[in-house]
Amino acid sequence: MENLVSNIPVIQNRNPANARRILNNSVGLNAVNDPADVLQIQNYLKALGYPVQNNGSIANSQTDNTIISILNFQANNNIQVTGIINPNDQTYNTLKQLNSASISLTEEVDESLHQPFITNSFIFRRNAGNANTLNVIFEGDSWLDYPVPRVLDLYDTITDRNQRLNLNCLHLAKFGETTSQMYADRANFVQYISGYRIDRIYFSGGGNDVFPQLGRILNAGVTLFDASFFTDTAKLNELKSMSSGDSLYQKCIRYKRYLNTATFDAALFNTVNLNRIFTVIMRNYLGFGSIINTHATPNTIFYMHTYDYPLFKLGVRPSIIGVDLPLGPWIKPVFDRLGITDEILKAYIIIRLLDKFYALLLQIKNHFNYYGYRFQCRIIDYRGLLNSSEYWRDEIHPNSVGARRLSTRVNF
Structure with missing residues (x-):
């Protein structure tokens, strides 16, 4: 989806109560x-x-x-x-x-319990030969397969938003999987991309490679945001004058251009470990790319996405009916163990790590382009879109409203 400026639309409620029916003037x-x-x-x-x-x-x-x-x-x-x-x-x-038009998905609709694979794959095969369908494979992690009922994930909202295209979707995503696990479990992916016309592949992978490894990625000993990390003292003082919460995190995102990235990265990140993790992610993405390239056409589009900055609900675990599930949190415990309580430091660790992940995806896309892979590749950049706690379900997952907001950037 191309936007003239950075404000991106979000579908929330298509029935404005106060809208008049007649427009009299321009x-x-x-x-x-x-x-x-x-x-x-x-x-x-x-x-x-x-x-x-x-x-x-x-x-x-x-x-x-x-x-x-x-x-x-x-x-x-x-x-x-x-x-x-x-x-x-x-x-x-x-x-x-x-x-x-009326919204077809609500959080009360149990859409996030996706069809069992045997049913989903049967329906996909039945419709795959129809020239009027758009055949799509979704492969990935919990952003496409959130494990809690009645919470819409990106698979739900992307397919709903694009249903005018007569989508025929194969859902292969599994919550909690790393890119290595996805690649090791690629048999179904290979079967369907080699046996059927696949028009679109939407891939969500890397979060489970990175966040559970945060303790290995961060250097110990840095607990406060140093003035040398910022290039604008006045802007930094403005941040320091704010209390923790949405407003601070929103401003940290806006002010990230003032971060002295070279100094910050050297102090905070274990470059050797981070590069090893990113190398594994890249290897797995390129593995999938090679599979797609073998069977794709120039009309096939491979979508990769960034994750958004999980700043707004640090420490909150996935839950169902108010009961915490034995999943996560992934970020706050590492900060606690390292003694990192500075909210600005926390924010920029997360912001910088997600920006580095975007750079990794860009490197992967450039690899595909440079070596002449036959399919098209696009990066969906979600950074900065879920800029309020109202869009997050737990520490690293969007809620239903957040998933709808993200889906506005995906146009098949």
Whole structure:
């Protein structure tokens, strides 16, 4: 999905209670911008998850949130990008149409208990020869296979969001698997990609390689965020003046460009161990890439994704009906053992580690391109999207709302 600016839409509730049915004047960049019409458009956009304020006002600038959301909505729906909405034009009619649709997935719907493989594979095989289907393999970890009922994962929300494409999906993901375990258990993947036309592969892997190994990745002895780690003293003092919580973590993400990465990395990360872990991940990704390359066509697209920064619910374990499951947490215990209590230091360890993982995925993609692999490769970058505790289920997994938010970046 291409966006003109960084604000990404999120589907939350497609039935805005306060949206009016008739738009009388133009709304947007250099438009008439009658407050009542602006409020209607803001209600529509916010109901689709765009980050706007329902205030009935617009500042005629490219940085106004409503205008940014209009621009992104037009780009995301293949509408001519003008930044303006007129009565009964294509943008307005599309907004009304989307808002009249009902959400097909809710957290009360037990969608995360995916079909058993024998049933899922039978349905996939039955439909795979249909020229009108888009055949998709999902392989990966708990971001595609969250083990708690009634919590939507990315598999649920991506397939729901793209159902207009007549998807025919094979679900191979298993929660808790490392990329090495996925590769060792590749028999079904090989069987189906070699035996059927596969149009898309969505792959989620690496989190279980990295986070359980955090104790080996971090150096001991650094417990406070040193001033030498930052290039802007005023910005660092601003962070230090804030208490822990969402606002601090959000600002740490925004200020990551002021991190002196060379100094920080040298102090915090055991480079030898981290490189070993990343080398294993890369080897397994390239192994899957070789399998795909053998059977793919130039129309096959291989999707890899980053994880988002798990800053907002450190120490929270997966649970069901209020009872903690014997899973995790993976990050906070390591910080506790190393004596790391500085919230800024915690934040930048996580931010930097996830940014390094993105660089690893980029290296993998460049490998595919350089050596002329036949399939297309795309990286879905989720970093910074789940920027509030309201989007996280536990320490490292999004909740249903977060999964819907992530799925807006996936367009098959």
